[in-house]
Each structure stands twice: as C-alpha cells, then as structure tokens.
Amino acid sequence: MTSTWTVISLLNWAAPYLEKNNSTSPRLDAELLLAKVLNCQRLELYLRFDKPLAPIELAAFKELILQRRQGVPVAYLLGTKEFWSLDFKVNETVLVPRPETEHLVETAIEFIEKNFPKGCPVLDIGTGCGNIILALAHHFAAAADFSGIGSDLRPAALALARENALNLKIETVSWLTSDIFSALIPGTHFFDLIVSNPPYITSAEMKSLPREVLCEPAAALDGGPDGLEFYRQISAAAKNFLNPGGSLIFEVGDRQAESVKKILASNNYSAISTKYDLARHERVVSGLTNGD
Secondary structure (H helix, E strand, C coil): CCCCCEHHHHHHHHHHHHHHCCCCCHHHHHHHHHHHHHCCCHHHHHHCCCCECCHHHHHHHHHHHHHHHCCCCHHHHHCEEEECCEEEECCCCCCCCCHHHHHHHHHHHHHHHHHCCCCCEEEEECCCCCHHHHHHHHHCCCCCCCEEEEEECCHHHHHHHHHHHHHCCCCCEEEEECCCCCCCCCCCCCEEEEEECCCCECCCHHHHCCHHHHCCCHHHCECCCCCCHHHHHHHHHHCCCEEEEEEEEEECCCCCHHHHHHHHHHCCCEEEEEEECCCCCEEEEEEECCCC
16 A cells, blocks of 8 residues: 555545446445545546645545445435536435436427427426436426426435525425325326336345445335336326326336336326437336326
8 A cells, every 4th residue: 555645546545446446436436535625626637636634534435435335326425417408416315316317308398399389387206416307397397388297105205305496596396295196186187298217126126236326215116026017006096196198207227118008008198209319228207188
C-alpha cells in the first residue's frame, strides 16, 4: 500500500478491488463514489489526479467502497439517480430508476401528444420516488390541462417523491397513499392515462436475485407466483377509472409481454401494442379502453 493516496492511485486500487467483488462497472463505481467524497464532478477527478486525499476523505471513501462491495447500489450510496435527464433522490425505500423505464415515459408522452396536446389527468400506480409521473409533468410543464397523481402504498416512498417534486419545482402532481386503487373512488376519479411499473419478478426468482437488487425493497419487486399478479389486478380495475379512449400503459419484464397482452385482451382493452427497449425486448405494453 502506498503511504500517500492520490486520486489516481485510489481509483487504480478501488476499480480492481470492486471488480473482484462482482461489480459490473468497477471503474465507474469508483469514480462516482470518489467524486461524491470530494464533492466534484466525475470528470474533474482527472484534472486533480495527483491530489493527495486527507485522512477524513480516505475514511469516507473506504466506507463507501466497503458498502459497494457488499452489494449496496451505487445510487443509494450517492443518494441520487438520473432519470429522463433529471436528478432524483433515492434511498432504500424505493427502487432505483432504470433506463428501461424511460421507454414507458416515451410511450406515455406519445399517447398524450397525439390525443391530448394540452395535457390530461394521469395516474402513476406504485410511483416510488416519483420518477415516471414527475418526468411526464416536467415534459408537459407548459400544458395547461396536465395533472398527475402518484400513488404508493408506502408512506416513506411518497415522502421521497414529494421531496423530488419540490426539488424539481413541479406543482402539478399530487400524492396519494393507496394500495393500487384502494384510495380512489369509482365515479369520482377519472384519468385519460394510467401508467405503472408494477412488481413483476416471480416469487421463486426473488430468491436468486443479484445482491444489488436484493438491497432494494422486496415489495416493489415481488409480482407473485408468476410475476403477473399486479397486471391482473390493475387491468381489471383500471377501467373503472379510465375515461373512454383512455390508455393503460405498463412496463413489463423480459418474456412477459405476451402474457400481459392476453391479460389486457381478457379485460376488453383494444389497440393493444408493445414497445421494444434498446436490447430488443418487449418492454412496454399498452391498451385502450372504450369505457365499457
């Protein structure tokens, strides 16, 4: 070990160390964590590569590296995650937003722009940190008729979502503690669009998830014996809250699209379609309701 740790010597030590401990992006992880400790941008590290670290900085970095070795997601260690080019606060009470979920946002935007150019009421079920509904609200900031509700069963998640809304200066979204539709009243609450990225991991698969994923809240991952429990519940009840011509849009797991399309069809949704992610997996499934 070197007696004087500089930025570059720490990175050159931490990256191989994390790689040996199953990090899939060891260099990037080390850079992000060191940038957090030094309170700088990641690329700035290479402008101060020969800077020695103070003992307190070394201790802080070591603690973060040890937590990362144990599988704690980098986003939890940083306290933030970028989604839709926006920064969201995250912690262990919510799922870490994934790039794949941006395809759900894209599909929702396309639907709204085609059918409701001035915006419309939108419900996000299982909102977590609020990334989906807040991304939509940010996109439609100038749309006079846009309004959103983010619902979640977990008060801690909603507290974080409210904080993200405040940080992003978004006032067109409200928050509701609800088990799917339990806090909504048929005949009183109506939406033109309902979106959801529900739990879709099968209960059996939960036992063999990577360490990093196991750090995330199980309630936001476990979709029941076949991973489809929440798709059934939401699809059956959503028609009571969707206006005629409204859309229900889901994110789905790998190889689940056909099953979810069948669920929508069995509940009389029409114009059922899918959207592929960058890996050519069917990632988004949507359908329209005729109000029947």
